[in-house]
Amino acid sequence: MKNTKKHSNKLLRFWKLLGPGLVTGASDDDPSGIATYSQAGAAFGLSTLWTSIVAFPLMAAIQQMCARIGLVTNHGLTGTLKEHYPRPILYLMLLFSFPAIVMNIGADIAGMGAVGNLLFPAIDATYFSVVFTIILLGLIIYLPYLKIASILKYLCIVMLVYFIVPFLYKQDLMKIFKATFIPTIKFNKEFIAILVGILGTTISPYLFFWQASVEVEEMQHKKKHLMVNKKIIHDMKEDVDFGMAFSGFVMYFIILTTGTVLFKGGIHQIETVEQAAMALKPLAGNLAYLLFAIGVIGTGLIAIPVLSGCLSYIFTETFGWEEGLDKKFHEAKAFYVIIAISLILGLSLNYIGISPIKALIYTAILYGLTAPVLIAIILHISNNKKIMGEYVNGRISNVLGFSAVIIMTAASVILVYLQLSGN
Template sequence: MAAMDSQTAPAPAARRTRLAVLVAVLGPGLLAGLSDDDPAGITTYSVVGADYGYQLLWVLLLSTVALVLFHSLGARMGVATGQGLIGLVRDRYGVRLGSLALVLLLAANLGTACAEFAGVAAGFELFGVSREVSVPLAAGLVSVLVLRGSFHRVEHLLMALAAVFVAYLAAGFVVGPDWGEVAAGLVVPSAPLNRDALVVIVATVGTTLAPWGLSFIQSYAVDKKLTAAQLPYERIDVITGSVLTGVIGLFVVVTCAETLHASGVSIDSAADAAGALEPLAGQGASALFGIGLIGAALLAAAILPLSTAYSVCEFTGHEGALDDGFRGAPLFYSTFLLVTAAAAALVLIPSVPLVPLLVLTQVLNAVLLVPLLFFMYGLARDPEQMGEHRASRTEAVVYLVAIGLITLCVAALLVLTVA
């Protein structure tokens, strides 16, 4: 009996060790994934549900699969090379193409940062707080969080903030959806053959698999100092974050499909959705939707400028990490503050149309996503950069198929727009 106990004793200890390693690794995948459910994303999913019901859920499913693929690749590239995406592009393809990649990312990031603070404004306005109060307050809050916190403190606070997404799950259950119709929408591809539907499809791809998320997860994996031995645990982190992103998006679509679409109510934003939910599903669903919008906005408003700061420092060769402090990494923190201040200031301009800004930035994300994915593919297949972590032939085919489908969607939209 004693011999049996000695044989089985290590198993619980080994499980505890593995669990401790997983907890230590968690962060890049969860934060990069959940941040994609930002106000622009919630707005896009709300429009999907309100205008098309469950018809376009399959687009969300495929986008989530692509999110798993490319966020996993981004984390692996960060671990294998010890560099962020923009720095790798500069080193592998030269300064000109590296500059192009950086400009594309900066354009997408500034537009999306504006969308985050537009979400802050819209969410707080639901509770009677004006944008003149909420936007500067939010900008100050995220700036203090990043400037005054250590890496692990910032990470833990952001992870805690991500818990607000439970509000969307609760709202989805409150409306009592038909889960059979939901399942059919996920697995049966169909879509109206018109430009409006294609804009929503491309926006869904762009908001689920955002360019800044690819840059952020790779740079964050480097900043977190993940090792090759931790990659299996990081894959769990990435898959968990990506699946949760898709599930939250699903519940937003479900909530709006079951209420707004069923009642023939059309909306332009997530804030419209929250307001329209009250007479249809009760004050509880409306409040949950609004709380989720504010939490999503604050999380993304902190993470997106971080992604930009990482990219600028990688391209210029300057130090940039959350533990460095302003004196140790002035360019990193200055870039963070500049993006935050510029986005908040633009949103405060009365004439800026917030709703088109929210959706169109996601279309821009999808357009700019294509060249960045091709850069990632080339780097993933480069044995000098990736070593033993180089993408296999099978993986390369999967990446190319995903990139091809995304490119096809964007090209079709561009053709219809020009025509």
């Protein structure tokens, strides 16, 4: 009895420790990410399963750097860039980030609306999209940061459904094992494009900005921003590692599901999350279809506040406006207006002839092309003793960070070459 109580207390303490890292990891597997992973599984079977193993240490190392920058400088990534780097670099990041993030928001809203329509066919998808947008906007504006963080953290539990879905279908364990640990690379533009897309949607620039800013928010709420120490850094690492591992597992199981069920069923082209959900229904049964659909809505509710919040942090830190999810609307009007604009713009993409869903892979590829530049800047900041003091990068962090730059740059260069050569 005592042992049970002791274990439950440990779990409770660990759950309380989890925060920005878990939410960041969960938001990485948003509806647009699910569409990318589903397309990878449907088009290439289990051939991209190994990418989840490669991506995990890279994304964990980079998110740790971003979190450490926030904790040590008490500024988000944008604020640190503004203070220590030429303005053109900052404006370039704004230029790349804004359209990609708005398109990502639009795609997620559309995906949630479409899946809502699958669950309740009598109600049009556009109505669901509008309702989800209004709910999210209301929650972000009227709830304080602690409540938002708590809601997002508990919503992460919804994502456990993706760990169930593959086991509702008969699996070849030996084939899965080989695909997981023996990388397959096909040098054609379709495969390299999906590879860049996977890297871009797992190691996404918007997550870098969000992680640093939300760590500052968390510390300010706890009133610890002047007391950064090794214990706080250690707790942050555990939080980030768990969040990124969680994200990696979800990615792995989505590719596993679509790579076995859809690929074997002859369905090789998936452009939307609702197509992935619908395709599962006749092949893997109603339960798999329902769980997959519910998971999409849950992940959208986690990711959209992160995407819109990230964009708002970038703008407000760039122009020196009041910011923070913990502030009331009248205290940080610009911050919340930018969030509202990003949600409305994202929603409007569905009504002005632009299909954000079809552009999902291109958004992920855009992230994949721009991320190496930003990672290089993050590495420079993280190794700068004038900025980071005693909390500069260790050897392992640098090895993983530079590996991410090299891998993502190489994949992007090969993709551009194949596109230009027509192969």
